[in-house]
Amino acid sequence: MGDEQEIMVRLHQIHKTFGSNEVLNGIDLEVKKGEVLAIIGPSGSGKSTTLRCMNRLEEVDSGSIEIEGEFLAEENGEGVTEYADSKTSRRLLAHMGMVFQQFNLFPHMTVMQNLLEAPIHVKKQSADEVLPLAEELLRKVGLYDKRDSYPSRLSGGQQQRVAIARALAMDPDIMLFDEPTSALDPELTGEVLKTMRELAEDHMTMVVVTHEMAFAREVAHHVIFMADGGIIEEGAPDKLFSDPEEERTKAFLQNML
């Protein structure tokens, strides 16, 4: 402790517009190794877009993105942002796993096939090599007995836990969560949050876009409040939730709690 912690993701002055709509107006943030960063804010505030810029599901208009010390996108001398070549980009993005609001499991594959797909076909690992890890991950998320089921047979909460296991099967250093419980019935959010909490306890670096204030407060090390495409306020969860500085933050939290 006390040492300079390794920076896993750094965004610098990220700007992004959709058409004439400026959705991100200069985002700066850092994610440290082993840290859980929660991004909260009203819908349309740009929090999901910020997350999606980290793994290039959206491309930024300007600014720079560093993944574990290497540039994914970098501003050149003239202030124009250029992305790394596709090989570098692919290598950097392989450090990150992502969990989506809508799970996005592959419906034509069983739970186990969902987990094995990328390790075998992207990382070119052998089935013998991956299978023990995949089985361990399924046990960890409590779905080993569902290994041969198709996703359509699972509840939303189970599907999301499989999606987490699928991302983990690629052995990422950073996990991105895009409103992972927003599509779930209230009684199913608990099991997903529990899995995420366990992941945090294993010191996984996590960036979580969420509406679950209790989760953000309890599990996150750092919380960012966004509105209108900008970061309004950030800090330790205890401070931000109990004693926010900004009026917007206060108003938002009052509405949520």
Place this chain on the structure above:
Amino acid sequence: MNGITDTVLLMLEGTETTLEIFVITLVAALPLGLLASLGRISKLKPLSRLIEFYIWLMRGTPLMLQLLFVYFALPMAGIMLPDIGAALLAFILNYAAYFAEIFRAGIQGVSRGQYEAARTLGMTYGQTMRRIVIPQMIRHVLPPVSNETINLVKDTSLVYILAMNDLLRVARTIVQREFDMTPFVIAAIFYLAMTFVLTWGFKKLEAYYGKYDM
């Protein structure tokens, strides 16, 4: 006077031609249609436009005209094909265009989330199409493909215009010679038998591909 056995035997020979056209067209037009659909959704504008034009041409003119055109125009251009080759070329080009549009709709029916999930797992575009999108597309397009396939069985009868002895032409020849309607009835039964087998086969395929979505 031909007995009924002779009639049936003659018609079985005609059925052979019909089946030959049907099977070869299907086997060639399905993959060609898939390639065309991928070209149609390609980000390469010239390619996409070219395929769009091809589809418009094939769907916008009668199959009969296309058959005649290939049959008469190719020899004029110095390309000599056997009759069946000319017929097959027209059928394959025509059906590939219809399949291409069916496949395109099927591919576009796969949600964006599937592409994003594949991408975040590091899959290339080729892998994503081959392993994620196309298998899901097949499930969605089975009913319309089944429809087109049954149409193809019946469209094969258009080759009578090229003086090829398919099932229907054989039947008509006998009817005209014998003044007896039985060959038409037999032809109908043969067509029905073929479409019955196809309907059954597609039902099996739908059940197989449907196993994952209850």
